[in-house]
Each structure stands twice: as structure tokens, then as C-alpha cells.
Amino acid sequence: MNESEVVELYKASQIFKLLGDKTRLTMMKLLQTHDCCVCEFVEIFKMSQPAISQHLRKLRDVGLVKEERRGQWIFYSINNEHEDYPFVQSILNHLPEQNGLVVELEEQGLRISCN
Numbered sequence: 001m002n003e004s005e006v007v008e009l010y011k012a013s014q015i016f017k018l019l020g021d022k023t024r025l026t027m028m029k030l031l032q033t034h035d036c037c038v039c040e041f042v043e044i045f046k047m048s049q050p051a052i053s054q055h056l057r058k059l060r061d062v063g064l065v066k067e068e069r070r071g072q073w074i075f076y077s078i079n080n081e082h083e084d085y086p087f088v089q090s091i092l093n094h095l096p097e098q099n100g101l102v103v104e105l106e107e108q109g110l111r112i113s114c115n
Contacts, residue, residue, distance in 0.1 A: 007087045015084060018062065019091065023047070024055050028078065028088070029098045031065060035077045036102075043108075044101050064088060 007015075019025045023045055030036060030044070041052045056076055059065040066079040079085065 007084055011084060012087065014062065015064075015088060015091075018058060018064070019088075021055070024059060025095070026098055026101075027055060027059065027076075028064065029092055029095050030101060031076060031078045032089075032092050033097075033099060034102050035068075035075045037073050037075045039073075040102075040105060043105055 019028060026045075027036075027041060036044075038049055038052050038056065041047075041056070042049050045052065056065065056067075060067060060076075063079055063082045064084075065076050067074045067076050069075075078088075080089075082088070
């Protein structure tokens with residue numbers, strides 16, 4: 001491991017603190033394979049839109065996720081250009097897939113409810 005692959009302890013602790021929340025951790029795992037909008041997260045987590053937005057804001061503020069406007073909707077994705085993305089990816093790679101949550105949304109006809 002070279003110097004550029006080492007994450008400072010403070011930064012690592014901040015990332016662990018953010019990902020220590022089960023909802024944010026699950027969001028990140030979902031975003032590893034799917035772009036999602038707030039309305040989809042509302043359905044997946046059965047939480048209010050403001051609560052979901054607050055979780056996403058915390059992830060966005062540190063640059064772990066990015067947003068892209070598509071029409072009137074904002075879609076979120078993992079920022080794989082973030083300097084600590086390899087560290088985050090290594091954490092996410094140790095977690096079980098969450099694709100079933102997206103498949104469930106698709107089966108309920110809610111996957112593209114915001115388009």
C-alpha cells in the first residue's frame with residue numbers, strides 16, 4: 001500500500017461516523033449499483049422526504065455522493081472521483097448486496113415513480 005492509498009485517521013473516523021448510520025450505509029450500498037432519487041429512498045426506507053434528504057445532505061456535504069438533475073428530479077450516485085472512494089468502496093464491498101430493495105420497488109411500479 002502506498003502513501004496515496006492510506007486514509008488519515010481523522011478522515012477515516014469521519015467516514016465511519018457517517019456510514020455508522022444503517023440508513024446511510026444502506027443508501028451507499030444501493031448507490032454502488034443504482035442511481036436513486038429521494039422519492040425512491042422514501043419508498044425503500046419508509047421514511048419522510050425531509051429525513052431522507054437530511055441523510056443525503058450529510059453524504060453530499062463530504063462529497064461521498066453527487067447529484068444530477070434530470071428534469072425536475074435530482075438523482076444521487078456515489079462520487080467515485082472522491083479521494084477516499086477506494087476506502088469507501090472497500091467497506092461497501094464487504095456488505096451484502098441490496099439490489100433486492102430496488103427489484104422490490106420495480107415490482108411495485110415505484111422504481112420510476114419520479115419520472
